[in-house]
Amino acid sequence: MNPCYYACYIVYKVIVYDIIFYPPVYQFLIIPGLITAIIVAIFILWFERKAAAYVQMRYGPWEIAPRIGGAIQLLADLTRYAMQEIITPQTVDTLQYLLAPIVMVVLALLPLEAVPLTSVKPYFPIPSGYSLLVAVAFATLSPLFITMMGWASNNKFSITGSVRESFMITSYELISVLGLLTAAAMTRSYDLVKIVNLQMSGKWLGLINPIALFVVFIAVLMSTSGFPFEIPESESELVAGPFTEYSGLLYGLNMGGAYIRRWVFSILITLVFLGGWAPYRPTPGVITGYFIPSLIVSLKAVVIMGIMSFLRSVYGRYRLDQALGIAWEILIPLALLAFGIGLAEAYFGII
Amino acid sequence: MEVSTSNSRGIHLPGMEIAKASKNRYEVMIGPAHPGSGHMRIFVEVDGDIMVKVDPDIGFVHRTMEKLAEGRDWIQNIPLFERIAILDACNITLPYVRAVEKLLGIEAPERARYLRTLLCEINRVASHLYGMGIFGVFLGHSTLYMWGFGDREVFIDLAERLTGARLTHTYPVFGGVRRDIPDDFPEDARKATRYMRKRLNEYAKIFLNNPNIRSRLENVGVLTKNQAAELGLVGPNIRASGIKYDVRLNEPYEAYGDVDFEIPVFEEGDSLARAWARVEEIRQSLNIIDQVVTWLERNPRENFMHEKFWKTAPKLYKDVYEGKISYSPKYRIKLMPIFASLKVPPGKSFARVEAGRGEIVYYVESDGKNLPYRVRVVSPSFRNVIAFKYVMPGHRLMDLPAIYGSFDYFPPAFDR
Numbered sequence: 001m002n003p004c005y006y007a008c009y010i011v012y013k014v015i016v017y018d019i020i021f022y023p024p025v026y027q028f029l030i031i032p033g034l035i036t037a038i039i040v041a042i043f044i045l046w047f048e049r050k051a052a053a054y055v056q057m058r059y060g061p062w063e064i065a066p067r068i069g070g071a072i073q074l075l076a077d078l079t080r081y082a083m084q085e086i087i088t089p090q091t092v093d094t095l096q097y098l099l100a101p102i103v104m105v106v107l108a109l110l111p112l113e114a115v116p117l118t119s120v121k122p123y124f125p126i127p128s129g130y131s132l133l134v135a136v137a138f139a140t141l142s143p144l145f146i147t148m149m150g151w152a153s154n155n156k157f158s159i160t161g162s163v164r165e166s167f168m169i170t171s172y173e174l175i176s177v178l179g180l181l182t183a184a185a186m187t188r189s190y191d192l193v194k195i196v197n198l199q200m201s202g203k204w205l206g207l208i209n210p211i212a213l214f215v216v217f218i219a220v221l222m223s224t225s226g227f228p229f230e231i232p233e234s235e236s237e238l239v240a241g242p243f244t245e246y247s248g249l250l251y252g253l254n255m256g257g258a259y260i261r262r263w264v265f266s267i268l269i270t271l272v273f274l275g276g277w278a279p280y281r282p283t284p285g286v287i288t289g290y291f292i293p294s295l296i297v298s299l300k301a302v303v304i305m306g307i308m309s310f311l312r313s314v315y316g317r318y319r320l321d322q323a324l325g326i327a328w329e330i331l332i333p334l335a336l337l338a339f340g341i342g343l344a345e346a347y348f349g350i351i
Numbered sequence: 352m353e354v355s356t357s358n359s360r361g362i363h364l365p366g367m368e369i370a371k372a373s374k375n376r377y378e379v380m381i382g383p384a385h386p387g388s389g390h391m392r393i394f395v396e397v398d399g400d401i402m403v404k405v406d407p408d409i410g411f412v413h414r415t416m417e418k419l420a421e422g423r424d425w426i427q428n429i430p431l432f433e434r435i436a437i438l439d440a441c442n443i444t445l446p447y448v449r450a451v452e453k454l455l456g457i458e459a460p461e462r463a464r465y466l467r468t469l470l471c472e473i474n475r476v477a478s479h480l481y482g483m484g485i486f487g488v489f490l491g492h493s494t495l496y497m498w499g500f501g502d503r504e505v506f507i508d509l510a511e512r513l514t515g516a517r518l519t520h521t522y523p524v525f526g527g528v529r530r531d532i533p534d535d536f537p538e539d540a541r542k543a544t545r546y547m548r549k550r551l552n553e554y555a556k557i558f559l560n561n562p563n564i565r566s567r568l569e570n571v572g573v574l575t576k577n578q579a580a581e582l583g584l585v586g587p588n589i590r591a592s593g594i595k596y597d598v599r600l601n602e603p604y605e606a607y608g609d610v611d612f613e614i615p616v617f618e619e620g621d622s623l624a625r626a627w628a629r630v631e632e633i634r635q636s637l638n639i640i641d642q643v644v645t646w647l648e649r650n651p652r653e654n655f656m657h658e659k660f661w662k663t664a665p666k667l668y669k670d671v672y673e674g675k676i677s678y679s680p681k682y683r684i685k686l687m688p689i690f691a692s693l694k695v696p697p698g699k700s701f702a703r704v705e706a707g708r709g710e711i712v713y714y715v716e717s718d719g720k721n722l723p724y725r726v727r728v729v730s731p732s733f734r735n736v737i738a739f740k741y742v743m744p745g746h747r748l749m750d751l752p753a754i755y756g757s758f759d760y761f762p763p764a765f766d767r
Contacts, residue, residue, distance in 0.1 A: 052493065052494070055494055056493065056494050056497035056498060056501070057497065057498070057501055058497060058501070091363070091367070154368070155367050155368070156367055156368060156369045156379055156380075159369060160369075160379075160748075230491060231749075237489075237749065237751070237752055312493070313493070313494050314494070314557070314561075315492070315561065315563045315564075316487070316490035316491045316492035316495075316558075316561070316563055316564045316567060317490055317491030317492075317567075318563065318566070318567070319566075319567060319747060319749045319750065319753075320400065320747065320749050321400070321747060321749075322566055322567075
């Protein structure tokens with residue numbers, strides 16, 4: 001064999017199999033990580049604005065690319081954010097102020113390192129035994145830094161916004177954690193691979209236990225400040241909530257952070273309640289065993305994101321105490337009920 | 352008291368920080384440059400999330416209108432006073448015109464009275480839609496905002512067809528109005544009212560009957576009948592509290608005595624009732640527009656200006672209006688030259704009308720010169736703004752926009 005050809009083959013193999021499809025890199029950066037998250041954010045933000053525009057009798061994004069309905073609007077916005085000067089006001093705590101958004105985005109992507117996206121063992125980023133628990137635990141980390149942003153900004157809007165954010169987080173993380181762990185009670189396992197494999201027959205947990213799915217859906221919407229629970233960033237009251245003082249790329253990161261968190265939760269919901277890569281059965285091989293199932297999971301998650309963003313045009317904003325009331329008085333009992341139903345279903349062998 | 356904050360460089364921006372007022376109480380300044388406050392500042396003292404003391408601090412967009420008016424000709428003051436509330440221009444300037452007419456001892460001819468009523472109602476609808484749109488933004492409901500502002504455009508176009516200007520019409524002038532309706536105006540007006548009636552039902556569906564919005568507005572910012580009367584509120588706000596007070600009803604002016612309409616009154620006095628009052632008022636305004644347009648169609652096109660002024664009009668102007676020369680865009684509408692040197696007999700007079708946001712009062716004093724001696728304006732927003740002080744305490748900070756928007760405040764109107 002030609003040694004040059006062989007060397008090229010080695011390099012190709014290293015790049016494709018050991019770098020691109022090396023699970024931690026692949027999941028963190030490619031699918032469903034950073035790159036996919038950005039593409040999804042571009043699509044979802046466009047969809048959100050177009051859907052709202054349709055209801056509100058206007059065009060929405062248009063001028064930037066009239067032939068495709070302005071679909072790359074967010075790309076233009078991102079470019080602008082990237083080019084803008086990052087202003088650090090004199091009244092802020094510089095280190096925390098600069099660090100918080102970056103750490104938040106990185107931590108927001110972290111749960112993707114814990115979820116298996118295929119049932120083929122070599123492509124697990126971490127051993128999948130407790131993957132659900134680890135992913136949920138990671139998912140609760142990044143909101144802390146939103147609170148930190150508000151505190152470091154030293155501004156009345158930021159502080160009020162971050163206080164609201166922490167209120168919302170304490171109530172709704174609990175619900176989403178409870179709702180997601182219902183699956184563990186139903187399947188007697190924290191292993192996401194096992195949970196997905198159980199759903200292969202079409203008995204998706206979301207169909208068997210729709211209350212849990214509903215509870216998690218609302219909780220995710222609330223904890224990532226989507227409409228109608230866009231309380232921390234309520235524009236007409238708090239300018240941009242915790243992100244008021246930010247500009248340029250850091251502001252872009254902040255805005256993207258909420259979408260990334262919602263994206264990660266959508267992936268988790270897909271895996272836990274909507275059958276993950278079902279009905280596809282992964283087979284060994286990088287394309288059939290890793291690429292295709294991760295794409296299926298991502299597509300299902302995009303649908304969830306789309307449903308979440310459509311609510312914008314219909315609802316207004318809840319008041320903080322009403323939103324918290326919904327959490328503690330309605331959703332937590334519902335989550336407990338869903339947990340009970342899940343246990344009962346597991347006991348009677350429906351799963 | 353200076354509160355130490357977590358900033359390392361020792362720089363303070365007092366307005367941007369939350370200051371401690373007393374034990375467990377913090378003062379938050381909302382405005383004047385704030386997306387939710389308009390051009391005014393509100394001092395809010397909060398205890399936790401509850402507002403304890405609310406103090407609206409007006410004056411941020413004060414433009415010394417009353418003083419400026421003393422240096423301008425009588426006719427020049429009409430465009431000036433339009434700037435008080437530019438989206439309600441006809442209603443806002445009408446009492447000034449009426450007050451001066453009283454001093455001049457003339458009265459507008461019947462057709463002019465109907466034309467004024469027409470523009471007043473078009474303005475009222477546009478103004479209410481504007482208010483509703485802003486209200487929607489306050490509650491994070493962007494759809495209502497877009498709908499309100501989009502549908503307002505219909506009525507602004509209507510006003511443009513009638514007067515030639517979208518907002519600053521300067522339509523009512525002493526002795527009448529500037530011009531008559533175009534020939535195809537009645538059709539357009541009927542089309543607009545038909546469209547708006549249909550839309551109002553959709554507004555109710557997506558906003559007023561939306562459970563999410565209802566939970567924000569119901570029993571929030573309740574203003575009892577007594578309180579509303581004591582504070583001297585006006586406009587839809589007082590009618591939402593159960594008091595049937597409307598200048599159009601109590602002291603009919605222009606053509607309001609001849610047209611048929613109802614005054615919607617609500618008993619609840621909360622933010623939701625105030626929003627409903629506006630929607631119902633739009634419905635009544637649409638009825639009035641229909642009636643007035645029908646009247647204008649049936650009656651001959653003559654005398655939209657008092658004879659005293661009309662006889663000084665240039666010949667070309669008269670000929671075009673009487674149909675002797677066909678109209679061409681090169682003929683610019685001009686005012687009668689007599690207005691430029693108009694001297695008003697000495698005296699004091701007073702007039703009021705019901706503007707979109709409530710009763711607006713003008714007191715005009717003349718010493719016989721070509722400038723007014725004194726013009727005093729009491730605008731509806733000025734009379735409504737005091738309600739914030741008494742309605743808001745006890746509510747949560749997030750209720751502030753819900754109450755604020757429901758009063759349909761307009762900062763330039765109370766600052767004058």
